[in-house]
Amino acid sequence: MAMSERKTDGTELVVLSVHAQGPQYGYAISKRVAALSDGAWSIGAGQLYPLLSKLEKAKLVSASWDEEKAAGRDEGDAGGGRRRKWYRLTAKGRQRLDQRIAAHRQTTAEDDRISGGAGVEGHGGRAGRVRKWRPTLSRAANRRAATRNPT
Numbered sequence: 001m002a003m004s005e006r007k008t009d010g011t012e013l014v015v016l017s018v019h020a021q022g023p024q025y026g027y028a029i030s031k032r033v034a035a036l037s038d039g040a041w042s043i044g045a046g047q048l049y050p051l052l053s054k055l056e057k058a059k060l061v062s063a064s065w066d067e068e069k070a071a072g073r074d075e076g077d078a079g080g081g082r083r084r085k086w087y088r089l090t091a092k093g094r095q096r097l098d099q100r101i102a103a104h105r106q107t108t109a110e111d112d113r114i115s116g117g118a119g120v121e122g123h124g125g126r127a128g129r130v131r132k133w134r135p136t137l138s139r140a141a142n143r144r145a146a147t148r149n150p151t
Helices: 003-019 026-036 045-057 091-115 139-148
Strands: 061-069 081-089
Touching (some): 003 045, 026 081, 045 061, 081 091
16 A cells, blocks of 8 residues: 555544544544644644545535534524534444554554564564554654654
């Protein structure tokens, strides 16, 4: 598998995983990914929304618009809310997520065989720590992760 395919598959895996936790809207997806990765992952709008559109067309997620009322407004007030497009994982999306997880585990096992298990405790890897999966989205994210987790 080419590195560009791994990156695309990794991004899809992460976005589908966030959807498995419940309905999300775009900005919340981006924030959730950043929070779950301690800031190591950053998915910008230019990458996220085309992916969500692709997932919706493939019927991996379903989408609906909802208006969220501004704080302090009564239910009877007209307008004043923000329209958000909410995305939900479909059954087909759940299957794709399971496939992506299985493929990721296989790729990780292959990488470990090739590297002699360099990322796993007892194999001379990262000071006895188990390697944490962290797909690459940006060089800046990699630099931040490297400074937080020196090898």
